[in-house]
Amino acid sequence: MGTATGGLGPAGELAGWYAACGRDLPWRRAGTDGWRILLSEVMLQQTPVARVLPVWERWARRWPAPSAMASATAGEVLREWGSLGYPRRALRLHECASILAREHGDTVPGKVDTLLGLPGIGAYTARAIACFAYGQRVPVVDINVRRVVARTVHGRGDPGPPSTRRDLEDVDAMLPAGSADAARFSAAIMEFGALVCTARAPACDSCPLTECHWRALGFPIYEGPRRATQKFEGTDRQARGRLMAVLRAAHGPVARARLDVAWTRDPAQRDRALGTLLIDGLVEQTADGMFALPGEH
């Protein structure tokens, strides 16, 4: 690539690169239905492909349709979710399955506005499903896309804080006219951001793009506001994670003491964590004062 392609344009260049270098991920194979696409998109929220792969394969087999998942308990779904992180996603998926089974004929809707009304489906995921499952010509904007646009179009090394409205307009302006081309473009630009135009060490040496404003400007260092790095060690989130791990590993309800030993450094924090897990519906208390994953008692 890169020699005398004159006129292909960024969309064409990305499409060519994607055809040659895109990964053969199972949810991208022809014929993958909307439900399985939805599962993959939710699992991939803030979670690397490598960790999603085995879980998605198992889920796609075990729960081939929303109704199948709806008939499982939330606890079973949480257990299958394992350590993917942000287990509220699993809970919302379970709710989503019930809604789809009950109100949408056991199928996944194709309209962005309808998808946006489902639990756990936001601006990115709704458009990703509409685009990748149903071939609609809608802008699909994730962190990869925002980073590629920031660099190639705006000449900034980092996209800075998100602005859904602005980001959607930026990408909409780049979308090829045909829906099939637009869908291919979105898959390609996301993959490009994930494999080449990466956050930490972009592979500019092997970049397939003829034009990049960031490169043209000499790769200026990003000056804007930096998102505060979140602590994890010692936080409520870590405590919640420990408690959930105990519940997942157990077969049925566990006694309070079993949870207490999972986080001993700060009893008040442990109580707070358990309290919010109860509120979130990730944990339930049994009649005799034990604790369990929802529906598992």
Added chain:
DNA sequence: AAGACGTGGAA
């Protein structure tokens, strides 16, 4: 509109 929300691997 910042901040909460998991987890593990790489630099």
Added chain:
DNA sequence: TTTCCAAGTCT
């Protein structure tokens, strides 16, 4: 060891 990062969503 510490920090950063991974196809965001919700409040």
